[in-house]
Amino acid sequence: MPKKKKIFISVIGMGYVGLPLANQLSKHFKTIGYDINKNKILKLKKGLDETGELKKISKKLKLTSKFEDLIKTNIFIVCLPTPVNKHKKPDLKILKNSLSKISKIFKQDDTLIIESTFYPGATEILVNKYLGKKFNRLNFGYSPERINPGDKINTISKITKVISANNNKTLSLMRTIYGSINNNKIFSAKNIKVAEAAKLIENVQRDLNIGLINELTKIFSILNISIHDVLEASSTKWNFLKFKPGLVGGHCIGIDPYYLKFICDKINFKPNVFMSARNTNESMISYYSEKILKYLDQKYKILYLGVAFKENTGDLRNSKYFDLFKNLSKSYSVDYYDPLIKDAKFKNDYVTISRKKPYDVVILAVPHNKIVKFLRNNIRSILKKGGIFIDLNNNFKNINKNSYNYITL
Ligand SMILES: NC(=O)c1ccc[n+]([C@@H]2O[C@H](COP(=O)([O-])OP(=O)(O)OC[C@H]3O[C@@H](n4cnc5c(N)ncnc54)[C@H](O)[C@@H]3O)[C@@H](O)[C@H]2O)c1
Missing domain, CATH: 3.40.50.720 (NAD(P)-binding Rossmann-like Domain)
Structure with missing residues (x-):
């Protein structure tokens, strides 16, 4: 040495x-x-x-x-x-x-x-x-x-x-x-293979847990029950694991299960559990798209907030929130804002947004702390009174519901 x-x-x-x-x-x-x-x-x-x-x-x-x-x-x-x-x-x-x-x-x-x-x-x-x-x-x-x-x-x-x-x-x-x-x-x-496997399963485990919550989100939606209300109640149990529904992107959690799947294929092992969660997580873009599209109209001005792959990072790689934005943009003209994306192609700044005429619909996709703060201070100026506020993850559950149509998915 x-x-x-x-x-x-x-x-x-x-x-x-x-x-x-x-x-x-x-x-x-x-x-x-x-x-x-x-x-x-x-x-x-x-x-x-x-x-x-x-x-x-x-x-x-x-x-x-x-x-x-x-x-x-x-x-x-x-x-x-x-x-x-x-x-x-x-x-x-x-x-x-x-x-x-x-x-x-x-x-x-x-x-x-x-x-x-x-x-x-x-x-x-x-x-x-x-x-x-x-x-x-x-x-x-x-x-x-x-x-x-x-x-x-x-x-x-x-x-x-x-x-x-x-x-x-x-x-x-x-x-x-x-x-x-x-x-x-x-x-x-113990050895290199153990270390490689340990890393993989840290992310596979998260993917699995989020996949379960995403599946429950779909089930409860049909039953007209909010997953967020259910999670709030269940989380009062000391050993309930606090996972939230959402889009799993980025370069780790959304990728590593495929590395495990690759080695499963090599050894002819057909995984039943983690790949089900992976597929459920992949399906969430269409789930959210369908849900959101129901509220949109060609005459609406629409603002989409947060395109990074998760909150408080400016990382766009494999961002499913950006894919969701692109999905919605196929049918509607949608402005977006993400203060953490530094890429010059993604020019956006909230000053321009704040100065525009108020929107009919605001969609909160990725709740970066900066976006949440911005919304708390500016919601009145950017969203029309009586407008639609679609909050993917129930971040503004205490918002004044008399002023806006508050929708969480
Ligand atoms: N980002 C995370 O949170 C995270 C966490 C744990 C593990 N990992 C793993 O760590 C690894 C690296 O991930 P990352 O997020 O840092 O990637 P990254 O994309 O942020 O960084 C990779 C860097 O490598 C550079 N690069 C590409 N080809 C190169 C080459 N031939 N020679 C020299 N530089 C080159 C790129 O320009 C880039 O700056 C991946 O395997 C990832 O799965 C990432």
């Missing part, structure tokens, strides 16, 4: 996972953050983090979009996207390309750590495929990431980190590295 002073880390992929990690590591070790996206690196160098995850980028963190700059590093931590393709199968292209590049500069005693989410067995297969031919002895590990975009409480330095490696030396090195950024809150998994 290199002495602490000799540790030189490269973090590959400066996204939601890699950037906060590299930032923290740079406070303890020589660290360089690499991303293929030159523009992103330029902005990060100016202190601009578009993910909104960091308060401040450490001056000690070196940033680069030149792969050659990683040559002198001896620990490579890969934080690259692992999406699914249009057939909902794991798409490992980005990762494979990167491993192929790393193999060209990797040295015998270097260490490779993967953080990207996988199915059990993937790390070993890929590492052996891309590095195994060159070296007869390799040091590699897997440490899944748990950060939750938009969550300012469970941040990287506060959460327990699961680590796993192919030998004790690497495990011990990983304990030193990760332990230094989170006060040694480390759990060593």
